[in-house]
Amino acid sequence: MTYVAIPATRNRRHEFFATLLRSGSFLAGVPIVVFWVFCSVFGPHIVPYDPLAEDVLNALGPPSSVHWFGTDQLGRDIFSRVLVGSRDILIVAPLATIMATAVGTVLGLITGYFRGILDDVISRLIEATMAIPGVIVSLLAIVALGTSEGTVIIVIGLSFGPVIGRTVRSAVLAERELDYVAAATLRRENSTHIMFIEILPNILPPILVESTVRLGYAIFAVAALSFLGFGLQPPSPDWALSVSANYSMISGGFWWTVLFDAVAIASLVVGVNLTADGLHGALDD
Amino acid sequence: MTEPTLRLDRLSVAYRAGGRNRAVLRDISFEIARGEAYGLVGESGCGKSTVALAAVRYLPRNGSVTSGAVRLDGADVMRLGPEALRQVRARTISMVYQDPGKALNPSLKVGRQLVEAFEVVGLHPAERKFRALEMLKKVRIADPASVMQRYPHQLSGGMQQRVAIAMALANDPTMLILDEPTTGLDATVEAEVLDLITDLRRQLGTSILFISHNLAVVAKMCDRIGVLYAGMLVEEGPTWEILGSPRHPYTVALLRCLPRGGQRKGHIPLDTIPGFLPTPGALMPGCPFEERCAHADDRCRTEIPELREAGSRVVRCHYPDRAAVVPRNTPTDVALPKPASEAAPVLRVSNLSKTYGQGSHATRAVADVSLSLLPGETLGLVGESGSGKTTLAHMLLGLVRPDPGGAIELDGELLAASLGQRRDEEVKAVQIIFQNPDSALNRSHSVERIIGRALRRLGGFRGADLSSRLAALVEAVRLTPRHLALRPRQLSGGLKQRVAIARSFAGDPRVVVCDEPTSALDVSVQAAILNLLADLQAERNVSYVFISHDLGVVRYLSDRIVVLYLGRIMEMGPSERVFEGPNHPYTEVLLSAVPNLDGTRDIRIRLSGEIPSATTPPSGCVFQNRCPRKLGAICETLEPPLTEAEPGHVIRCHIRAEDLDRLQRQYKASVQIVEAHLDKFAPHQLAE
Numbered sequence: 001m002t003y004v005a006i007p008a009t010r011n012r013r014h015e016f017f018a019t020l021l022r023s024g025s026f027l028a029g030v031p032i033v034v035f036w037v038f039c040s041v042f043g044p045h046i047v048p049y050d051p052l053a054e055d056v057l058n059a060l061g062p063p064s065s066v067h068w069f070g071t072d073q074l075g076r077d078i079f080s081r082v083l084v085g086s087r088d089i090l091i092v093a094p095l096a097t098i099m100a101t102a103v104g105t106v107l108g109l110i111t112g113y114f115r116g117i118l119d120d121v122i123s124r125l126i127e128a129t130m131a132i133p134g135v136i137v138s139l140l141a142i143v144a145l146g147t148s149e150g151t152v153i154i155v156i157g158l159s160f161g162p163v164i165g166r167t168v169r170s171a172v173l174a175e176r177e178l179d180y181v182a183a184a185t186l187r188r189e190n191s192t193h194i195m196f197i198e199i200l201p202n203i204l205p206p207i208l209v210e211s212t213v214r215l216g217y218a219i220f221a222v223a224a225l226s227f228l229g230f231g232l233q234p235p236s237p238d239w240a241l242s243v244s245a246n247y248s249m250i251s252g253g254f255w256w257t258v259l260f261d262a263v264a265i266a267s268l269v270v271g272v273n274l275t276a277d278g279l280h281g282a283l284d285d
Numbered sequence: 286m287t288e289p290t291l292r293l294d295r296l297s298v299a300y301r302a303g304g305r306n307r308a309v310l311r312d313i314s315f316e317i318a319r320g321e322a323y324g325l326v327g328e329s330g331c332g333k334s335t336v337a338l339a340a341v342r343y344l345p346r347n348g349s350v351t352s353g354a355v356r357l358d359g360a361d362v363m364r365l366g367p368e369a370l371r372q373v374r375a376r377t378i379s380m381v382y383q384d385p386g387k388a389l390n391p392s393l394k395v396g397r398q399l400v401e402a403f404e405v406v407g408l409h410p411a412e413r414k415f416r417a418l419e420m421l422k423k424v425r426i427a428d429p430a431s432v433m434q435r436y437p438h439q440l441s442g443g444m445q446q447r448v449a450i451a452m453a454l455a456n457d458p459t460m461l462i463l464d465e466p467t468t469g470l471d472a473t474v475e476a477e478v479l480d481l482i483t484d485l486r487r488q489l490g491t492s493i494l495f496i497s498h499n500l501a502v503v504a505k506m507c508d509r510i511g512v513l514y515a516g517m518l519v520e521e522g523p524t525w526e527i528l529g530s531p532r533h534p535y536t537v538a539l540l541r542c543l544p545r546g547g548q549r550k551g552h553i554p555l556d557t558i559p560g561f562l563p564t565p566g567a568l569m570p571g572c573p574f575e576e577r578c579a580h581a582d583d584r585c586r587t588e589i590p591e592l593r594e595a596g597s598r599v600v601r602c603h604y605p606d607r608a609a610v611v612p613r614n615t616p617t618d619v620a621l622p623k624p625a626s627e628a629a630p631v632l633r634v635s636n637l638s639k640t641y642g643q644g645s646h647a648t649r650a651v652a653d654v655s656l657s658l659l660p661g662e663t664l665g666l667v668g669e670s671g672s673g674k675t676t677l678a679h680m681l682l683g684l685v686r687p688d689p690g691g692a693i694e695l696d697g698e699l700l701a702a703s704l705g706q707r708r709d710e711e712v713k714a715v716q717i718i719f720q721n722p723d724s725a726l727n728r729s730h731s732v733e734r735i736i737g738r739a740l741r742r743l744g745g746f747r748g749a750d751l752s753s754r755l756a757a758l759v760e761a762v763r764l765t766p767r768h769l770a771l772r773p774r775q776l777s778g779g780l781k782q783r784v785a786i787a788r789s790f791a792g793d794p795r796v797v798v799c800d801e802p803t804s805a806l807d808v809s810v811q812a813a814i815l816n817l818l819a820d821l822q823a824e825r826n827v828s829y830v831f832i833s834h835d836l837g838v839v840r841y842l843s844d845r846i847v848v849l850y851l852g853r854i855m856e857m858g859p860s861e862r863v864f865e866g867p868n869h870p871y872t873e874v875l876l877s878a879v880p881n882l883d884g885t886r887d888i889r890i891r892l893s894g895e896i897p898s899a900t901t902p903p904s905g906c907v908f909q910n911r912c913p914r915k916l917g918a919i920c921e922t923l924e925p926p927l928t929e930a931e932p933g934h935v936i937r938c939h940i941r942a943e944d945l946d947r948l949q950r951q952y953k954a955s956v957q958i959v960e961a962h963l964d965k966f967a968p969h970q971l972a973e
Contacts, residue, residue: 201729
């Protein structure tokens with residue numbers, strides 16, 4: 001529909017950033033994410049206490065002016081642990097997402113471009129994997145492969161890949177009908193060239209949005225696995241590990257040992273999702 | 286004098302973009318009297334649609350009226366309260382949009398939507414359905430009850446537009462705005478819709494604002510026209526006065542861009558307009574057309590001309606008397622070589638068919654087509670949508686595999702059916718220019734990359750060779766090296782199509798399929814592209830298969846013409862012979878459907894019914910169920926052969942060529958008598 005006869009502004013990139021900066025969710029989400037990234041990089045230098053230093057005499061102290069968030073059962077300062085607790089998850093989850101994006105992009109390009117029997121087989125397999133609860137698959141895989149950060153990355157990457165693949169596939173389906181693909185066929189380009197050089201650059205926006213959304217889920221998944229003991233391993237100050245170690249004590253009234261870590265996880269997930277939402281809005285325009 | 290239905294009084298509208306107001310309409314004044322049809326013409330980006338939106342106060346959120354007023358039936362639209370505005374929109378004004386497929390709700394039955402239109406008017410529920418049926422009859426829908434039960438996608442484009450018109454008429458509006466109502470419809474369907482609008486206007490006495498980029502359509506429909514340029518009304522007056530003796534240089538230039546009255550590529554090339562439309566919101570100290578006007582002087586650059594009266598019209602030009610002598614932008618004396626008729630054909634197609642589906646669902650998109658193409662020749666392919674033009678073209682390219690039994694020969698050698706089996710030489714010999722450059726150019730790649738890649742793959746050039754070839758090709762399509770670094774979205778429609786043309790010429794093709802290459806472009810740009818295609822053909826002796834629904838364009842460029850109907854060749858012959866006749870009855874219908882700019886009132890042969898589905902074509906001659914010259918039983922039982930009417934001109938009809946010729950001459954003569962009779966009436970008497 002071209003009733004609004006305003007031509008595309010010359011500088012599309014400029015327009016994209018302008019829209020992004022007007023987006024409330026983007027402006028709310030990015031500072032949260034940036035804050036945790038900052039903490040994971042510089043946290044060890046700015047925390048008041050060594051996050052790993054035990055002080056059994058002051059174990060399970062409630063929040064006070066000395067220990068703002070209180071101390072855990074080994075007397076470690078919870079404030080310091082929360083600040084640096086994002087480090088491991090912010091390495092594992094993005095790497096898993098990158099892997100999932102790579103897997104999903106290739107799957108989506110192949111199924112969307114070739115269609116036919118290949119698409120039918122792969123798509124049904126994707127649906128089958130999506131029908132099985134992800135945590136159970138991941139647990140089985142980790143048990144089989146052994147617990148390590150590498151395993152967690154591979155397991156989450158592979159299980160999220162098909163989800164991204166479906167998004168990519170639908171974008172490719174629309175794109176392959178455009179005449180520039182026919183034009184490429186008419187100069188004898190091979191399928192790899194058409195998929196990766198012709199089509200891929202045009203579907204990067206939806207891929208970027210989908211990956212950011214998946215990053216939120218990946219953080220959640222890593223946290224869940226860590227909580228169950230199959231993800232990050234002690235003595236990492238990871239939030240989910242702390243929750244896992246302390247949640248039995250909520251009933252004893254020691255709420256501070258769990259609450260701050262839980263809020264930290266939630267804030268990071270929410271921050272990433274808000275960012276994804278803002279990107280989605282700006283790229284859709 | 287009574288109050289006009291719509292009056293724009295020095296209206297200026299701006300859109301807010303990038304943090305500042307950009308003027309898109311500047312100081313526009315015009316009036317539409319009761320029962321009058323007023324046409325607004327201009328190229329895309331001139332602000333035509335904005336006028337329509339401002340008239341119903343429906344500007345997008347970033348748009349605002351910066352000065353002036355819109356009066357509808359005397360009421361200032363911009364000052365109405367919410368309820369009064371609602372009443373105006375519900376009762377006095379209606380709008381019909383360009384794309385009926387988008388204007389109708391795809392998930393509601395037609396009847397439901399139509400009844401809703403009567404509901405808004407406040408009709409009693411019991412009466413609504415009756416009135417809806419009546420309205421469908423009024424817009425000439427043969428079977429209203431069954432159409433009411435259908436969803437929009439089950440109707441053809443022409444039917445959808447009729448339903449949209451029926452909805453717009455539900456409130457018995459005093460003002461009807463039609464925004465490009467027939468753009469995108471086939472010529473025969475367009476003719477029907479235009480006839481319908483003309484008839485309804487006579488019956489209802491509605492005032493009409495008719496917006497179109499197509500001058501011929503506006504000329505046919507409207508009493509007066511206004512020409513918009515860069516948001517300014519540059520000329521306004523009675524239709525035939527403006528079109529017959531334009532006074533504004535822009536109107537003059539616009540009319541010269543159109544192929545008229547049998548103009549051919551080798552005869553006089555189309556004129557073009559240099560330069561580009563100013564961007565919306567550009568600051569204009571002088572006349573908006575100054576940059577592109579051959580007459581412009583210092584006064585034009587510094588002083589915005591006022592609208593001045595000249596007889597019954599107004600012109601916004603400092604020198605309206607000079608318009609008649611505006612020099613042409615392109616030379617007239619271009620001699621293009623004629624294709625040598627004795628040469629061996631570069632492409633020969635024999636008995637080519639394409640069937641989609643199987644069994645009872647088999648659809649013959651193309652049936653038994655044989656034709657040949659000489660070197661340097663242009664073969665025009667015309668026919669309604671669904672006639673198999675594109676399928677035929679895609680078979681030539683190897684994108685669609687034809688049924689077994691047919692053959693395509695290139696330079697006497699058999700071409701493989703599918704692209705994968707063709708040799709590299711054969712692939713690069715047959716290339717295509719697509720209809721829509723937005724779809725045909727990869728929007729992530731730069732112009733240099735798009736053309737360079739084609740040169741590398743099709744031409745086999747590398748390194749320094751590649752750069753020199755690239756420079757030559759870019760120059761050949763009249764682009765400049767400055768364009769190389771840009772992405773397609775940074776180019777205008779015409780420039781994009783030049784990039785696409787350069788790409789298709791990268792491998793020195795023998796045959797280029799042009800699939801409606803100018804239908805997405807404005808007329809001034811179209812003229813430049815058509816001239817470019819003609820020049821390239823003369824330079825390189827390339828042959829074109831030129832697909833278009835615009836018969837004027839086909840006539841301008843084609844040496845021979847093929848008329849397709851339901852995948853069959855109905856007529857084939859030299860361009861001028863096909864336009865002169867004798868014609869196949871279908872060609873006759875197509876030709877009379879096209880509104881012309883020559884001021885003759887055409888009494889059209891109406892085509893009844895819709896184009897039949899290719900799955901169930903009529904028995905005998907496929908055109909028999911719509912044919913205005915049907916003989917009788919023989920047409921229903923026996924498919925006529927292609928018979929030679931004269932050397933090189935074949936017609937698929939049971940009526941002998943001499944008889945067709947006689948009938949068609951008689952008909953034309955009778956039309957002239959009717960016309961002479963009609964001329965005794967003044968237009969307002971016709972409109973009552």
